[in-house]
Amino acid sequence: MEPTDGELVDRARLGDRGAVEHLLERYQRRLLGVLVGMVRNPEDAREILQETFIRVFRNLENFKGDSSFYTWVYRIAMNLAIDYQRRDSKRPSVEFDEGVGRDEDSVGDGSAHLGVNPFERIRSRELGQKIFEAIESLTPDHRAVIILREIDGLSYEEISEVLQCSMGTVMSRLHYARKKLQTRLHEML
Amino acid sequence: MTCSEFDKAFDPYVDGLLDPLSAAAARMHLESCPTCDRMVARWQQSRILLSTAVAEIAAAVDVSGLFTAVGSALDAGCELEDGALTRPSVTRGASHQREFHAERGGVSASVDIAARTARPAARMRRFSAIGRFVAVAGGSAVAAAASIMLLAPGMTLPVQVATETTPSTFSLGSSLRLKPVTFTAPERRDGGVWRPLLPVPALVDALEAGEGRTVSTWVQPRTQTRVIWVQSRNSGPTLQTAGYDK
Numbered sequence: 001m002e003p004t005d006g007e008l009v010d011r012a013r014l015g016d017r018g019a020v021e022h023l024l025e026r027y028q029r030r031l032l033g034v035l036v037g038m039v040r041n042p043e044d045a046r047e048i049l050q051e052t053f054i055r056v057f058r059n060l061e062n063f064k065g066d067s068s069f070y071t072w073v074y075r076i077a078m079n080l081a082i083d084y085q086r087r088d089s090k091r092p093s094v095e096f097d098e099g100v101g102r103d104e105d106s107v108g109d110g111s112a113h114l115g116v117n118p119f120e121r122i123r124s125r126e127l128g129q130k131i132f133e134a135i136e137s138l139t140p141d142h143r144a145v146i147i148l149r150e151i152d153g154l155s156y157e158e159i160s161e162v163l164q165c166s167m168g169t170v171m172s173r174l175h176y177a178r179k180k181l182q183t184r185l186h187e188m189l
Numbered sequence: 190m191t192c193s194e195f196d197k198a199f200d201p202y203v204d205g206l207l208d209p210l211s212a213a214a215a216r217m218h219l220e221s222c223p224t225c226d227r228m229v230a231r232w233q234q235s236r237i238l239l240s241t242a243v244a245e246i247a248a249a250v251d252v253s254g255l256f257t258a259v260g261s262a263l264d265a266g267c268e269l270e271d272g273a274l275t276r277p278s279v280t281r282g283a284s285h286q287r288e289f290h291a292e293r294g295g296v297s298a299s300v301d302i303a304a305r306t307a308r309p310a311a312r313m314r315r316f317s318a319i320g321r322f323v324a325v326a327g328g329s330a331v332a333a334a335a336s337i338m339l340l341a342p343g344m345t346l347p348v349q350v351a352t353e354t355t356p357s358t359f360s361l362g363s364s365l366r367l368k369p370v371t372f373t374a375p376e377r378r379d380g381g382v383w384r385p386l387l388p389v390p391a392l393v394d395a396l397e398a399g400e401g402r403t404v405s406t407w408v409q410p411r412t413q414t415r416v417i418w419v420q421s422r423n424s425g426p427t428l429q430t431a432g433y434d435k
Contacts, residue, residue: 050258127238131239132242181232
């Protein structure tokens with residue numbers, strides 16, 4: 001039977017390195033998805049992910065159990081990501097790296113990646129780029145709620161715990177973000 | 190349901206959070222309102238595109254070394270914004286030494302060794318998040334044993350004050366077998382003095398120091414190493430090793 005987060009946290013506090021690793025592996029992929037949604041650049045997302053876990057395990061004693069462990073972890077991650085975005089907004093935006101995770105040579109050479117039509121893949125990449133451009137038109141706070149909801153499937157209540165705001169604020173930001181995304185995508189597509 | 194009412198119910202509707210009656214009313218509205226229906230369809234498309242775009246990028250990120258990287262960062266005792274990592278307390282060890290050295294008129298080199306063993310339980314809570322428990326506990330026991338042996342009655346120990354960065358020496362009036370511990374710890378500059386951040390005791394060797402020999406121990410600043418040397422009267426310092434003799 002899989003240990004609970006609480007059990008792993010208790011063991012991690014006592015120096016159980018295996019528990020640390022277990023917790024990290026339990027949440028790293030989920031968090032990575034959220035962070036990619038927030039910052040887009042995969043290297044930046046990984047860096048923020050690493051920093052998140054460093055802070056989590058440094059400050060494990062500060063986790064009081066008022067919220068769930070993963071809510072606490074997400075809160076740290078989102079704060080780092082939002083800080084990053086605020087700093088990054090002052091720099092030129094990063095171009096969407098179409099080469100990441102894709103075989104550039106596969107387009108048009110007949111060896112369709114995973115059986116998908118290469119022209120569909122081009123279209124998919126273009127759409128993906130437009131999606132991120134639309135996401136980046138949102139403020140960090142609006143981006144946070146839409147990513148937590150759409151990428152990680154957190155409930156409104158969980159989002160409010162992570163972002164430390166009221167449910168009403170979550171729903172208001174979500175509504176605004178969805179409307180704006182739809183409008184932007186409609187213009188682009 | 191009107192378009193305005195549907196607009197307010199849009200988010201719980203697409204998230205599947207409406208109660209059955211409200212959901213039914215929303216579906217009826219969509220059947221008769223192409224504008225709202227188109228809005229829902231666009232959102233569903235956007236949602237799929239967003240999830241796919243993120244998943245494709247995230248899937249390509251290599252996280253295989255993440256645990257190692259996190260562990261290394263924690264081991265290195267990187268600076269914290271809240272300064273959570275602190276020096277190990279020297280109070281208990283130093284006071285123990287002061288008691289002893291009040292008798293001897295000085296402070297022993299073993300201050301540093303004992304200091305690092307002070308309150309091992311507290312250090313474990315602070316520093317052992319990634320599994321230093323065994324090393325700290327084992328090293329502490331050994332270092333404590335060494336300290337006890339050094340402080341044994343009948344020994345003549347002309348000593349000098351030990352600090353983190355200066356050598357401390359003492360001469361042995363009689364044969365003494367002790368088991369030193371070499372500590373490797375990252376250090377940080379704190380008020381001009383290099384101080385250990387995370388003592389990581391590691392048993393190196395047993396050490397036999399015969400009569401007339403001088404045992405010195407000091408921390409090499411910025412090299413993260415505490416070294417223990419044994420020096421005979423007629424020769425330079427050497428690091429001697431021997432089996433541990435209880």
